[in-house]
Each structure stands twice: as structure tokens, then as C-alpha cells.
Amino acid sequence: MITEVAHFAFIMAFVVAGMMAAGGLWRSPDIAKRSAITLLALTIIAFLGLEWAYITSDFTVLNTVLNSHSQKPLLYKISGVWGNHEGSMLLWIVILSLFGAGIALSPHIRDETLRQRALGVQGLIAMGFIAFSLFTSNPFARVFPAPADGNSLNPVLQDIGLALHPPALYLGYVGFSSVFSLAAGALIVGRVDQAFAKAVKPFVAIAWLALTIGIAMGSRWAYYELGWGGWWYWDPVENASLLPWLAGTALLHSLLVLEARGALKRWTILLAIIAFAMSLLGTFLVRSGVLSSIHAFAVDPLRGSFILALLIACCGGAFGLYAWRAPQLKTLRLFTPVSRESSLVANNLLLITIAATVLTGTLYPLVMDTLGLAQISVGAPYYNATVLRIAIPLIILMGIGPFLPWKRPGRWAFKGPMLTCLLLTALAMLFIRVNMLGFAIAIWLMVASLAQIKWPLTLKNLSLVLGHFGLGLAIVGMIGTMAMKIEDIRIVNPGDTFTVGRHELRFDGVSNVFGPNYGAEEARITLGTDILKPQKRWYPVSDSQTTEAAIRTYILDDIYVVLGERDLKSGPDAWVVRTTVHPFVAALWFGFGLVALAGVLMLINSWRRR
Amino acid sequence: MTPRARARLTSIIIVLAGLGLAVALTLYGLSGKITYFHSPSEIATLNAKQLEKTIRVGGMVKAGSLKQTGEKSVFVITDYKADLTITYQGVLPDLFREGQGVVVYGRYDTASTHFTAKDVLAKHDENYMPPEVKKALDQNK
Numbered sequence: 055m056i057t058e059v060a061h062f063a064f065i066m067a068f069v070v071a072g073m074m075a076a077g078g079l080w081r082s083p084d085i086a087k088r089s090a091i092t093l094l095a096l097t098i099i100a101f102l103g104l105e106w107a108y109i110t111s112d113f114t115v116l117n118t119v120l121n122s123h124s125q126k127p128l129l130y131k132i133s134g135v136w137g138n139h140e141g142s143m144l145l146w147i148v149i150l151s152l153f154g155a156g157i158a159l160s161p162h163i164r165d166e167t168l169r170q171r172a173l174g175v176q177g178l179i180a181m182g183f184i185a186f187s188l189f190t191s192n193p194f195a196r197v198f199p200a201p202a203d204g205n206s207l208n209p210v211l212q213d214i215g216l217a218l219h220p221p222a223l224y225l226g227y228v229g230f231s232s233v234f235s236l237a238a239g240a241l242i243v244g245r246v247d248q249a250f251a252k253a254v255k256p257f258v259a260i261a262w263l264a265l266t267i268g269i270a271m272g273s274r275w276a277y278y279e280l281g282w283g284g285w286w287y288w289d290p291v292e293n294a295s296l297l298p299w300l301a302g303t304a305l306l307h308s309l310l311v312l313e314a315r316g317a318l319k320r321w322t323i324l325l326a327i328i329a330f331a332m333s334l335l336g337t338f339l340v341r342s343g344v345l346s347s348i349h350a351f352a353v354d355p356l357r358g359s360f361i362l363a364l365l366i367a368c369c370g371g372a373f374g375l376y377a378w379r380a381p382q383l384k385t386l387r388l389f390t391p392v393s394r395e396s397s398l399v400a401n402n403l404l405l406i407t408i409a410a411t412v413l414t415g416t417l418y419p420l421v422m423d424t425l426g427l428a429q430i431s432v433g434a435p436y437y438n439a440t441v442l443r444i445a446i447p448l449i450i451l452m453g454i455g456p457f458l459p460w461k462r463p464g465r466w467a468f469k470g471p472m473l474t475c476l477l478l479t480a481l482a483m484l485f486i487r488v489n490m491l492g493f494a495i496a497i498w499l500m501v502a503s504l505a506q507i508k509w510p511l512t513l514k515n516l517s518l519v520l521g522h523f524g525l526g527l528a529i530v531g532m533i534g535t536m537a538m539k540i541e542d543i544r545i546v547n548p549g550d551t552f553t554v555g556r557h558e559l560r561f562d563g564v565s566n567v568f569g570p571n572y573g574a575e576e577a578r579i580t581l582g583t584d585i586l587k588p589q590k591r592w593y594p595v596s597d598s599q600t601t602e603a604a605i606r607t608y609i610l611d612d613i614y615v616v617l618g619e620r621d622l623k624s625g626p627d628a629w630v631v632r633t634t635v636h637p638f639v640a641a642l643w644f645g646f647g648l649v650a651l652a653g654v655l656m657l658i659n660s661w662r663r664r
Numbered sequence: 665m666t667p668r669a670r671a672r673l674t675s676i677i678i679v680l681a682g683l684g685l686a687v688a689l690t691l692y693g694l695s696g697k698i699t700y701f702h703s704p705s706e707i708a709t710l711n712a713k714q715l716e717k718t719i720r721v722g723g724m725v726k727a728g729s730l731k732q733t734g735e736k737s738v739f740v741i742t743d744y745k746a747d748l749t750i751t752y753q754g755v756l757p758d759l760f761r762e763g764q765g766v767v768v769y770g771r772y773d774t775a776s777t778h779f780t781a782k783d784v785l786a787k788h789d790e791n792y793m794p795p796e797v798k799k800a801l802d803q804n805k
Contacts, residue, residue: 391674403679407686414690418698429701431720436697440689543735543754599758618755621734630735632755 057115060103061194064144067096067151068188071180074154078174083166086173090158093180094151101135101148104193108135114200117141117193122204123595125571126212133217139341139357140193142220146337147183149224153232154180156257162661163236163253165243172232172239179231182364190357209572209593209600215275219268223295226265227333230298232257233305234330237323238372241379246323251313254326255660258309261329262302263653269295270646277639278605285535285642288437293416294336300409301329304402306656311395314460319383320376321402327372332409334365339416390462397455404448411440449495449529452522453502475502492533499526513662517655524648531642534611540635543618547625555635557581557613563627564617571595574602577617577629581606588617588631612639699769705746707772707779715772721748721779722767730762741766752781759786 070093077085107115108131111124121138122131135141154176163169187193236254240246272295273285286292305325311318342358389396415432422428453475457468479498486493503522508515542554548563562578567589574589586604593600604615618630701720702710723741730739737752739762750768760766770781 389671391671403682407682411686411690411693415693418694430698431701432694432698436693439693439697440686443689444686545734601755601758616755618735619732621732623733630755632735 056103056106057112057194057196060100060106061192063096063103064100064184064194065188067093067100067147068181068184070096071177071184074177075174075181076177078170078172078177080174083170083173086170086177087158089177090151090154090173093177094148094155097144097148097151100194101144104135104141104144105132108132111204113202113204114196114198115193116195116197119197119201119204123571124203125595127570129214129217130212136220136224137216140187140191142224143183143187143191143341144193145221146224146228147180147187149221149228150176150180150183150231153229153257157232157235160253160256162256164249165245165253168236168239168243168245168250168253170239171242172235175235175238176231179235179368182367186357186360186364190360203595205596209591209596209598212571213275213279215271215279219271219275221268222264222271223268226261226263226268226302227295227298227336229257229261229264230302230326230330230333233261233326234368234372237326238375241323241375244379244382246312246319246383248313248316251309251322252660252663255309255313256657258302258305258326259653259657259660262299262306263650263657265295265299265302266646266650266653269299270643270650273646274643278603279600285639288415288432288434290416291336291340293412294332294339296412297332297336297409297416298329300405300412301325301332304405304409305329307398307401307405311398315395317389317395318399320380323380323383324376325402325406327369327376328406331365331369331372334361334368338362338365392458393462394455394458394460397451397458400451401448401455404444404451408441408444408448411444412437415440446491446495449499449525452525453499456506456518456522457502471505472502475505489533489537492529492537496526496529496533499523499529513655513659517652517659520648520655521652524645524652526645527641527648528645531638531640531645534638535636535642538637542633544631545621545624545628546631547628552633554613554633555611557635559586559615559633561629561631564620564629575617577615577631579604579615579631581613586613586615588615590617607640609640611635611637701767703743703745704741704748705743707748708746710772712774715774718769718771718782720767720769721750721772722765723748725760725762725764725766727762741768748779749777750779750781750784752784754784756784757786760784761786 070089074086074089074093077083077087077089104115104117106112107118108122109128111118111122111131113119117138117140121141122134126134136145154173157163157169157172157176160169163172233254236250236257240250269292272292276287277285305322308318308322308325312322338358338361341361389399415436418432419430422430454472457472459468475498478501479494482497482501483490483494500523503519503526506515506522507519540555542552544552546552546561548561551558551560553559558581560580562580562585564575564577567574567576569591572591572593574591576587576589579586579588584606586606588604589602591600591602592598601616606613612635614634614636616632616634618632621628621630699718699720700714701722704721704723707715707721721741723743726740726742726747730737732738735753735755737754737756738749739752740747740749742748750770752768752770764786767785768779768781769783769785770779772779
């Protein structure tokens, strides 16, 4: 019964999204606003209905049968809803409606015509995605006869990381829909000014913040769950999340110029469109199964075509509108080459170049395969050769740009602090012997960022300092994991001691332990006074195994232990143990944390300034 | 030249130079750093130069072929036309199973006719088959 109510609410949501589009694009702002709020209510009802089916283990619903199991822990019943294609599309639509309601209610949008048009565009997008969900991937489909129990959720996905990573990422992806709608609205209205920058900024800030957190959590989850100790694989789907992040970062910076000088109007609008286009492209890549990726869901060609159609409609429509209306948005401003605004333009160009490079690498295998030329994959070597090199000038510039004053720098007052920073970096480099280039730019960025603190502190200044400093810190962690990792694989008998890097470990044997829905072999490995317990888990319901690494984090490095297979040839209790020491990983997570914190401050700041 | 035109010209030159550099890097990256995918039966058709490169090979893991001695694993993958013996040092991924699709990344050794894998990729969804493997298998049915 509850499933039928939810299903009905979902169908009604399509109708209401239609009203929202009609009200927004024709004449009734009132209908558009009310529809946006009703749409949110309806999609939440639909979502809670599906949650209900999971929590009560209602195996008359096909989606529950395929992805849940009565004995799964409650947290994973709840989060299991978005661990599959149908459920995650529903979550996607809920968030889309949430941002629709956000546009309807935001006090930062002063121009009511802009609000109305943006709601109309948001309504159109909602219609497209609800139709996609209803026609190709309905989460409320029933199954008859109902089976006794479900297939359960893939054990790798039974993790707190999965409970949080997709919602955060979706909040980011879909958040850019509101930015897109506002940009399209501004094109229809024909006015892009400082007021527009103020209206759109909170939305960009939320989307960017959520995307940053989502990507960081995904990296963190890959690091501890997948057992290989990496945090970024240049997997096509990871790239799909990086692309809107890069475009979004560029947009944040171009908005600064729009806000301060009323310039870069057309460019900002274009970036807003690109950011959401990248989100849609990411969705297409993940959901259509065209790429081989660890994130791929089982494939249905109809879904791929449908999303591709949505992608073309959104981008085609927006770029068409842009071509038609943008020429009216002329700004007649000239930037002097050495100024804040010029450095922000350079930042934007470099970020977009990186995005284009990543996009090329991601789509190239697809193009080659479609043309029947070769089956290839583009991996880390390509990105290291291209992206890392383009990133170097960008990071150096991140240290310089904020020193420069807006408009015309009458005096070269910024020269002094900048030289001091350069000197400090050179001094620090005297103590570093490895990976000199990498550490030099990381230290430069951190020192220069700290030098940019201005008293009295403002939220805006603090968010700049923390964001840039955090990235510098994260780069230190990246160098550590990429270039300085120590790996050790060996067969050990109980009582054996071995040394990896600066750590000495003792293997004490393996015993059997049981969790709520799995059994495991658990090793005990002594490290000083601490005992590490890596596990190999076996989930009987889905007949699959997972490896749970044991990780200890120190300021200088992480020690990461994985239990391998038993090796009877070398002794009755001999096991393979893989130990990895990852230097500076703590700096990576802490750096990401600071970048996210910068996002929070930016959000508060953009919220307070109406 | 007016100051406006000069400024515009300077910025165009800078943008073009940057763009050129990016394109050059991308082409360089794509020419040397891509990895080709082959099925086990294609290995025989490759020339010495192609075999020097690190490649990816995909197929089904033959039932009963996995032998593990310590941290070293040896198994056979097949596309139902040709077999290929893979050796791998390290812990196999969780979803590695006999009778399921797998992609290995590494180098073929002509002398021993073994493939030494640096990486073994088994997918996280047990119903999911890497597209390359599926294609290679479909062609040989």
C-alpha cells in the first residue's frame, strides 16, 4: 500500500514539474513557486516510501529483492536505497527538487523575473529526469510471486562510506542544476550583473562544497575499503566527478570578478552551463555502461540513450540560448595584465584546460572503440604527463594572485611579502632532498597562503587562505602516496617479526570472528603497544569476500596492513601479509578537510551578504 | 595600434600559446601513455614491438586453474579460443573468482609464454562483466 502511495506521488511529481515549467516559462510566478515546493514534498514522499520498503524488507518490490536482505544491518538497509541505479536516481530527483524549492525561496534572488524563469528551467530538468526514472528505471516495480528473501547489497558497499558518499556527491552534481537554471534564467531575462552574482553564489557554494566533500569521501573510502591503498585511480567515473568540480572551481573564481568588477559576464554564464553539462555527462558515463569502470551498474541500453537525449536537450538548449542571448551581455572593461582580475582569468583558463585534458582522456577510449580503431584505456601515465604539468603553473599562480590588488596596481606594494614567501620556500627546500619540484610548489602555496591573512579577519579572506593552504597540504599528501610509498609482501608464521619503513611488526596468528551478516578470518599483528586486526570477510548471502585493511594513522605516515591467503606450504599457520607505508596521507585528508571548511566559510559569507 | 587592440592582441597570444601547449601535452600523453586491450587469442597476432608494451588482457578465469604459492598466484584466462597463463605477485582482489571475467594489466613474456600481471582488476558487481571482456567473448562464440 505504502509503495503504491509512493509510486502515485512520484507520478504526480511529473505532472507538478510540468506545471512548474509552464508557470515559470510563461506567466505565472506564483504557480511556479508553489509547484516547486509541492514537487519537493511529492518526491520526498516517494523516497520515504522506497525507504519503507527497504526497512521493512518488503520483498514484493523488485528493487528491494535485488538489493536488500532481511538480515542486513539497519544502516545498510537505509543506505542500500541509493546503492543501486533505480534508488539512486530517485535520490537524484529528490535533490533536484530540493534545489528547485531553494530557488523558489532564496532571499538572495532579488529579481523576481529571474527567479520565475530559473524555476521554469529547473522544472523542465525535473520533468526530464522523472520521466527517465518512471519509464526506464522505476524503483516501485512489483514482483510476483514475492521471493522469501532478497539478494542483499554488495558487501563492498556495506560501509559507512557508501551511506554518505553518494548523497554528498549528488548534492554537488545536482546542485549545479540550480546554477544552470539561474544562468539560463539570466540569459532569458538578459541581465547579468553584481546582483546576479550575489543571487547565484550561495547555490554555487553549496554545490561546490558538497562535491568537494563527496569526492574526498569517495577517495577516503577507496583508500581503506578497496585494499589497494590508493585514493585516486583516474577511473572514468572519478574523472566524471572531477570535471564538474574543476568547472565549479573556475566558476567560483569568475564570480569573484563579476561581483567585484561587473566583468566576465558571458564567461561566468558559460561556466555555469558547463558545470552542469559536466555533471550530466558524468551521469551518462556512469549510468549508460559505455565505460568499463568499478562504478558501472548493470547495463540497459535504453537508459544510456535516454540520458544521452537529456544531456543533448539540456546542453543544446542552453548553448543555443547562450548563442542567441549572450552577445547582448557585453562588458567593455579592460584588465591590466598585473592585477587580481587578470590572475583570476589565468586561473580560469588553466582550470578549464585541465578539465579539457581530463575530458579528452576520459572520452578518447570511447571514441576509439566506437570507430573500431582499437580497444584502449587511458590511465594514470597519461594524466600524470598532462594534468600534473598544467597544474604546476596554476598552483604557483595561486600563491601570487591573491597578493595582487584589483584594477590598476599603482604601487608594487605586494612585492615585499611575495619575495619574503619566496625566500622562506627556498629556505625550506634546503632540507628536502626528494621530489623537490612537488614539495617546492606545495610549500610555496602554503607559505604564500598564510602570508595572505589580513587583519582583522574576514570570512572571505579566511576562506581564501584555508582553501589554498588546504590544497598545498593535500599536495604534500599526494606526493607521499604517489612517490614515496613503501610496499612489502611476505609470508609470515605466528611469532615472526618484520620491519616496514620505520615500523616494526609482529604477526601473532589468525582467528575466526563473526559479524552481523558475515564471518571473517582476523589476523592479530602487534605494532608497539597496538594490535592491528586486518580481516578477510565472507558474506554467505551473496557468497562474496571483502578485505578489510587495518590502518593506523600517524602524522608522518599511515601503516596499512592487508591479510592475504593462507599458505599451507610454508607452515600450518602461515599467511600472506601485505604491508604498505604511505607517507603524509594524514596531510591529504586534513588538506581536503580544510578545503571543505573553506567552502563552508564561503557559504556562510555568501549567505550573510544579501 | 590602440591600447585596447594591443591588450586584446596580447591576451589572444597568451591564450593561444597556452592552448597550444595543452594540446601538445595531450597529444604527447595520448601517443605514449595509452594502454591497448587484447583478448588472449590476439596475443599470438601481435608483433614484437607491440608485445614490449604494457597491455591489458581480459577473459574468463578457467575453473580449477588457480594455483597459489605464497604471495604468488598463477591462473589461466581464456576467451574460449586461446588460453593465457597469468602470474601475479600480490593479494588477488576480493571479487576474483574462477569462472568469472577479469582484466589483467602487465606484460607478456615471449620466452616463457606467461603474462606477468602488475594489476588484476576484478569488478565489484558479480553480475557485471567488463565491456571489453564481454566483447571479446561474444566475438568468439
